[in-house]
Amino acid sequence: MSSIQRKIWTLAAVVLFIMVAIWTTLTYYNQKTQTQYNDILQRYLRMNEVTNASQQTITALNNYLQSPSQANLDLLDRSKQQIRKARVEVLVLRNSDNDFALTNYMNLIDSLVETTDRSLMFQSEKETEDSAKAFSEATRISKYISDMTLTLLDTELKTYDRFYRGIIEQSSELNKLGVWMLLLITLLLLLFTYWFSLSITRPVLKLTQAAKELSRGRFDLQIEVASNDEISFLAKMFDRMRININNLISEIQQKAQLENELQQNKLLLQESQLRSLQSQINPHFLFNTLDTLSKKAYLEGSEETSDLLASVAGLLRYSLKRLDRSVTLYDEVKVLKQYMEIQKARFTDRLEFHANIDETCLYVQIPGLTLQPIVENAVIHAVEPEEDGGAIWFSIRDGDDRVTIEIEDDGPGMTELKIKQILEEHVVETEGHSTGIGFSNVVRRLRLFYGREDVIEIESGSGRGTKVILKIPKTRGNEKYDKAPDRG
Structure with a gap:
């Protein structure tokens, strides 16, 4: 083999080595970027899973309280297992930036499970009022979990903003490396490398801009990346995540509005009942009057009229009792007999x-x-x-x-x-x-x-x-x- 051929083969080997090095570098960069993004996406999905699990637990608890059946109890147990599993998965997301917030997040999850168990205990003991209070507390804790999830997601977006900036810096360094490599080979390779670098940096710049908009709370802007590589896939996943977060926020707002409307309707109903009670005549005055008439009739020798008035007075006195309090069957039978004495005198x-x-x-x-x-x-x-x-x-x-x-x-x-x-x-x-x-x-x-x-x-x-x-x-x-x- 002549020296010229050796040089040509050496040059070809060098060019091949450089191309392999460039290919290896680009592959490693893309894989690293995709891995890091998947890690971030998993963080978001794990936090979102906690919110979904807490809401499913509240729904299952409400269904069981409304209809205590074994099927609803099994569904509630599965919901609690799901939120415990989500809690374990969220623990791996702890870092120096979210340590305090994540600790509070874990405490909220534990409080939700404890409050759910307490509501079930009260329900099993037929203490309906305490069970309802525990259910209301569990609902509030679930809402706090949803709000804390949004807070943690916002913190994550701000924390990993540095990561997206790092991608831009790495892309810039890759461009410089590509220019030096292209200078060592042909002009065609230079143009090709330059085009290839732009095909990477432009989608990344769009993703970075989209991330900045999301960090500002702009979840209504669609993310579009005109490419056919992994960056396009990342952009689609990023846009799907944006849609899910936006839907989650809308759902939370709608539920909060519905809960507020229900509370307002409950207050209006209570006010209406109070006004209805206030509009009734004072039965104590009637009772005292009937008692006086009964005694007067007895003194005048009208014993039958006196007995009748006494029965009416007894019936009226009994009706003054609060309906939410229990009485013995003996008391009910007694007042029933007084009522029938009145009706026999009438009919x-x-x-x-x-x-x-x-x-x-x-x-x-x-x-x-x-x-x-x-x-x-x-x-x-x-x-x-x-x-x-x-x-x-x-x-x-x-x-x-x-x-x-x-x-x-x-x-x-x-x-x-x-x-x-x-x-x-x-x-x-x-x-x-x-x-x-x-x-x-x-x-x-x-x-x-x-x-x-x-x-x-x-x-x-x-x-x-x-x-x-x-x-x-x-x-x-x-x-x-x-x-x-x-x-x-």
Whole structure:
């Protein structure tokens, strides 16, 4: 081999070596950039996973509290496992810039899990109010987690802004290296290297500009990179991340607005109920007046009128009790008898009332003003419209774990639609003549008081009377009613 050939082969080898070196450098640079970006993307996705897991936990907890079933409990357990897993994955994101914030972030996650467990504990113990408070606290913690996620993401964007600047500096150095290499080979290689460097720096510059806009909170600007390499893929992933973050922010804002509207509606409803109560007459004045008239009638020798006024006064006094407090079945039966004495004086022989009461059951607790509104409904619809009046049968029977109360009349009965509306609490009823407590109100209070749906049944049909069956549990939650009623 001649020296010329040797030189040519040496030059070819040198050029090949330089090209291999350039190719190796470029490959290493692209791989390093992609690896670093994937690491950053994983950081963002892990933080976003915490927010999604916390919101799924709140949703699963709400579903379980609304409908305590094994399926909803399993879903809640999976949500808690998911948020614990997300917490472990977020721990690897700790650095000197986010150490304090990430510690608070971990504490919020732990607080959410603890508050969720506390709500479940209260729910299992039938402490509905405490469970609801724990649920509200868990909701607030979830919102704090979402806000902290946005804060950490903003910190990450600012922290890795230096990384994007480093990419620009590396690209500049690569351009200089390419120019020196191109000077050692042909002009064509120089042009090719220059074009190749621009194909890298331009997309990177666009990505850097997009990152700066995102760090300023501009999530509405679309990221477009006109290339067909890994930078284009990075740009697409970056744009998808921007869309996800923007959607997450919009969703959080919508949920916050909806929660605020619900709170406002709740306040308006409470204010409306308060005004409705304020618009009623003062029943204490009426009670004192009736008591005075009863004594006066007794002194004048009208004992029957005195007894009637005393019954009205007793019924009025009983109606003054708060409906959210329980009474014994003995008290309910007592006021029911006073009510029937008033109605017998009104309807005389047109009203027949038959009672069969097992007095061993009268210690059981029941919401105040439960029996009288049901009997009053029978009087209004089964006795009053009929020319010959009607009959009402009332019975209390003991069972294994429940006391069965039946109220039956021989009136025109109810349609299936009417029964369904009452049991589903959709009926707006006309108020009664004495207490103003409607049938649906009684149904609602019974279910809330015992925390179950199967406490009341209605058997009826057109032309065959109506029977209302109350199945009252002897125990309510962990409470046991083992004291005899005070009959003094």
